[in-house]
Amino acid sequence: MIIPTAYANLQEVSRILLGLNCGKPLERILLPEVASSLSTKYDFDLQAFYFCADEESLRQPRVVRVGLIQNSIALPTTTPINEQKKAIMHKVKSMIDAAGASGVNIICLQEAWMMPFAFCTREKRWCEFSEPIDGECTQFLQDLARKYSMVIVNPILERDVKHGEVLWNTAVIIGNNGNIIGIHRKNHIPRVGDFNESTYYMEGNTGHPVFETCYGKIAVNICYGRHHPLNWLAFGLNGAEIVFNPSATVGELSEPMWPIEARNAAIANSYFVGSINRVGTEAFPNPFTSGDGKPQHSDFGHFYGSSYFSSPDASCTPSLSRYRDGLLVSDMDLNLCRQLKDKWGFRMTARYELYADLLSRYLKPDFIPQVIEDPYLQKQRQ
């Protein structure tokens, strides 16, 4: 039994940690039985919430149902590549089917969902997982998009067959008619820890596109791009209402940052964010080092899942499991984006011209930082 003061304390902690949506704790919603049965049968976490907005007199509510999928790999990394890919597709399908049965309108998968995150190894054999934007995984998802009239964000390792077969880290946006609406290529490539992605692909060349779908305006900020506030800003300036952050990141490196950065972006840019991280520990055949003098190892560390949604009003959902595959669903009234713009006025108070000016000076080789020195420091040096 929870005693009344403990319950009041719990509510207060929840108010501060998860925020309030329209003045209330975020409500859970019930999904159809068929979705729960799939989650039991295929052993994935399943949770669902509802972000509401205030009623308006001129606009109808614009409620969309959005899903995020996190998954571990399905077979050891020593299995033939084709088999590994097929097995991941199989397990992801059960979660997309649950989303389809729940009437999800837009869904996003995790970064490079169709392969182990093998970039830690720097071995080029993993390039074989790459596909053109209309390759096997896209075709597989196009069928599901048509079946469920669902927009699907499909982050893959792309092989650009028209441009010298180079590789990119790319999200393919599949429309609800199964068409390819467009692509976005990861803007910021990490050079931290074992994230040796720069060995495989370069910084993206697609800018900050926003994709206008029949359910709303969406954008994709791939993984490490979440540490770059200007990247978030640019998607907002182009009018995004929901930005997805498909990721692959491990506990020791980034877990304390995970609940903060996307949520801050949702607040600062008045849009919803869906953050997805893969799950599990992926071991590779050959050990590698991290260039830090520590012993060689053959796994990347634990990918901690914990996918969640953040809202422009600073509320957020609880996170999915740290250990299990999962489908997180949330209804969101997109009217909330404009309501928060009107409330806080960040777009009006942003003073972009100050920053445009500073950045244009900073980019010049003769830039001098604006530092005003305490004259006493000069005297102490004499």
Ligand SMILES: NC(=O)NCCC(=O)O
């Ligand atoms: N996939 C990726 O960009 N990971 C970088 C590490 C991080 O941003 O936490």
